[in-house]
Amino acid sequence: MTLSAQALNKLADVVLHAQDHAHTIPKVTLEHPQMSIEDGYAVQHELRRRRILRGERLIGLKGGLTSKAKMDQMGVHSPSFGFLTNIMASPENAAITFSSMIHPRVEAEIAFVTNRELGGPDCTIDEVLAATEYVIPAVEVIDSRFENFKLDLISAIADNASSCRYVTGGRPRGARDLDLRTVGVVIEKNGVIQALGAGAAVLNHPANSIVMLVQHLAKYREILPAGSFVMTGGITEAIPVKAGDSIVARFQDMGSVSLHFV
Numbered sequence: 001m002t003l004s005a006q007a008l009n010k011l012a013d014v015v016l017h018a019q020d021h022a023h024t025i026p027k028v029t030l031e032h033p034q035m036s037i038e039d040g041y042a043v044q045h046e047l048r049r050r051r052i053l054r055g056e057r058l059i060g061l062k063g064g065l066t067s068k069a070k071m072d073q074m075g076v077h078s079p080s081f082g083f084l085t086n087i088m089a090s091p092e093n094a095a096i097t098f099s100s101m102i103h104p105r106v107e108a109e110i111a112f113v114t115n116r117e118l119g120g121p122d123c124t125i126d127e128v129l130a131a132t133e134y135v136i137p138a139v140e141v142i143d144s145r146f147e148n149f150k151l152d153l154i155s156a157i158a159d160n161a162s163s164c165r166y167v168t169g170g171r172p173r174g175a176r177d178l179d180l181r182t183v184g185v186v187i188e189k190n191g192v193i194q195a196l197g198a199g200a201a202v203l204n205h206p207a208n209s210i211v212m213l214v215q216h217l218a219k220y221r222e223i224l225p226a227g228s229f230v231m232t233g234g235i236t237e238a239i240p241v242k243a244g245d246s247i248v249a250r251f252q253d254m255g256s257v258s259l260h261f262v
């Protein structure tokens with residue numbers, strides 16, 4: 001860690017204010033170029049602590065930047081992790097208020113719900129699949145608080161991996177009833193296909209995103225508890241949206257997720 005407790009708290013103030021009031025801020029690494037990834041997570045952990053203190057419930061975790069398309073789009077080379085609270089959840093067919101966000105983008109993801117604790121640095125894909133109650137289609141709405149969505153890995157981590165909203169839908173399926181690598185996904189905006197891909201775009205297998213998350217948690221002596229909801233990361237690049245746009249993400253053999261922006 002390179003940041004003092006005082007600097008870390010000040011950054012948490014600034015980022016949380018930007019998240020709450022939907023305004024942009026400069027990348028946190030501009031003021032603190034020496035910041036490390038650990039510092040980024042320290043800011044994120046402070047955001048989580050404050051959100052829970054003010055009454056939000058922790059619903060789950062997410063892997064971000066887990067596909068080559070996303071890494072290329074954002075110019076970074078490794079995944080990030082973030083947290084999800086109840087105020088970020090929106091129901092299927094939700095009308096999402098565009099003015100509560102800055103420059104949102106949507107991405108189609110496969111989410112997992114676990115039924116057994118996962119922990120340790122040696123977690124495997126097989127252990128993740130064996131500990132999965134079901135997988136379910138999801139759309140994440142990300143909204144970087146950084147100007148022009150220009151970010152670096154450390155800044156994105158400090159901004160809770162751009163978390164903003166998420167919607168689940170379609171049909172829950174057993175993780176071993178599908179080949180999650182070849183599950184196809186098509187994402188449409190206003191009836192026009194914007195991007196398509198398959199589950200393997202996420203680290204060769206979406207369950208690998210959870211393996212990496214569990215390894216990440218192990219560094220902080222944390223585990224992924226039974227009953228966790230985890231979004232594994234966008235299968236394609238993220239699609240920009242504006243007020244009036246309707247999104248449908250169609251998942252092969254898993255149904256679809258719809259939402260629109262008002």
Ligand code: 0L1
Nearest residue numbers: 064065142144156161162
């Ligand atoms: O869910 C994501 O992939 C977001 C990671 C953070 C970077 C970004 O805003 O794309």
Ligand code: MG
Nearest residue numbers: 064140233234
């Ligand atoms: Mg995502």
